[in-house]
Amino acid sequence: MASVTFEQVTKRFDDFVAVNNLNLEIEDGEFLVFVGPSGCGKTTSLRLLAGLESITAGQICIGDRPVNHLSPKDRDIAMVFQSYALYPHMSVYENMAFSLQLQGIKKGEIRKRVQGAAAQLGIEKLLHRKPKELSGGQRQRVAVGRAIVRKPAVFLMDEPLSNLDAKLRVQARKEISKLHQDLNTTFVYVTHDQVEAMTMGDRIAVMKDGILQQVDSPSNLYNHPSNMFVAGFIGSPAMNFFEVEQAISNGKPSLKLAENLISIPDYLPQFMVDGGVTFKDRPLTLGIRPEDIYHPQYLPADIVTIAIKATVNLLEMMGNELIVYLETANQIEFVARFDPRATVKQGEALNVLWDVNRLYLFDREMETVLM
Template sequence: MASVTFEQVTKRFDDFVAVNNLNLAIEDGEFLVFVGPSGCGKTTSLRLLAGLESITDGQICIGDRRVNHLSPKDRDIAMVFQSYALYPHMSVYENMAFSLQLQGVNQTEINKRVQSAAAQLGIERLLQRKPKELSGGQRQRVAVGRAIVRKPAVFLMDEPLSNLDAKLRVQARKEISKLHQDLNTTFIYVTHDQVEAMTMGDRIAVMKDGILQQVDSPGNLYNNPNNLFVAGFIGSPAMNFFDVEQTTNEGEPCLKLGENLISIQKYLPQFIVDGGVTFKDRPLTLGIRPEDIYHPQYLPPDIPTVAVQATINMIEMMGNELIVYLTTAEQGEFVARFDPRATVKQGETLDVLWNVQRLYLFDREMETVIA
């Protein structure tokens, strides 16, 4: 096992900066997930750690070793790729044993490690099959097993579940999380799927345009995003955003949301200092998550709300909830998660209720949260 440290790591491809001054410390035994949209630098960061790309500036340490100039085979890491990269002419056993044979490990130890990994992953009966005889989920297990037998200090996984169907992805997420618990080894995982990130990671590193936006636990990332990008990327459906104006009502500071006035003193008192608002004269964006918008018939008790009249554009029945897309003349489009018992229909206009104790405020120009 080993910790991993990125210190001011930058990677340039000619004039394009793929990773920009990345500083990140990953603890020994931690499950860290890199997440972000395509082209954000998450896979490049993983490849820099693996030694598959050279670093332009900065340094990477695995444990106490600086590994910038070490070849991949000398870094004590094992990597699982999106494509699985199995040798088609080899059996499952041979695929799993191959790296150990290259290292000169004796055959008795190879047999022991392969059998142990196969039992751990439930693929003992597949050891004599070729990759073409396996399903996608089975190939994914073989690729993970090939990494396990090496007993690396760090496991690197680059979108290993993206080729699986939805049901298999859920199953594989559980298997990889359990594997991490059993091995108690450092895992670094790359995905574009924020659901994978939220369900698997001890911490999540959110990236955009090569820059680390925020690194935190899944709960803190969801409840306390530090900028508009993180707030909009983490959560499905995404957080709703609205431009709001600062105003006063009988001398009391308020936010103007369409025809509604939201008292800052009453609902956002953390922004009042010495009788004035901390964000005076700053352009504001208000955020609210879909689950904090309610159908009027199914409002939980003791929740202060503001009513917003909206028209239903589309409804998605999810079984345990309704995803409802709405629009207003003042706020534009937004999405809500309703109780599945709610009776709604496309084209209907109703007053939906927003929980004013679950509002987020961002500086519209800086795109940062107002704290």
């Protein structure tokens, strides 16, 4: 087992900066997930750690050992690729044993490790088969098993579930999370799927345009995003954003959203009310998550709300929830997640209720969170 440290790591491809000054410490035994949209630098960061790409600037350490100039085979890592990268002419046993043979490990020890990993993954009966005879889920297990037998200090996984169907992805997520608990080894995992990130990671590193935006626990990323990008990326459906203006309601500072006034004196940042940067000096964006918008029939107790009148444009019944797309008379569109028992019809006008204690306020230009 080992920790992983990125120290001011930068990777350039000619004039393109794929990873920009990445500083990140991954603890020994931690499950760290890199997440972000395509081209954000998450896979490049993993490849830099694996030694599959050279670093332009900075340093990567595994444990206390700098590994910049070490080849992949000398870094004590094992990687599971998106394509699984199994040798088609070899059996499952041979695929899992191959790296151990290259290390000169004795046949008895190789057999013990391969059979142990196969039993752990439930693929003992597949050891004689070739990859073409396996399903996608079975190939994924073989690729993971090939990594397990090496007993590396760090496991690296690059979107290993993206080729699986929805049901298998859920099952494989559980299996990989259990595997991490059993092995108690450092896992570094890359995905574009924020559901995978939220359900699997001890911490999540959110990236955009090669820059680390925030690294935190799933709960803190969801409840305390540091900027608009993180707030909009974490959560599905995504957070609703609205341009708002300063207003005064009954002598108190408020936010004006079309014809609606939202009073927020208890949550207004102090610097915005006494001197310095004033409320009206900055363009503001208001955010609220779909799950914090309620149908009047199913409002939880003790929630302070504001009513917003809107028309239902579209409904998506998901079984355990009802996703509702709404639009106000001023053509402001937003999404709500209702209790599935709510009686809602397309074209219906509703006074939906927003939880004012769950509002977010952002500086529109800087995209930083203010509230």
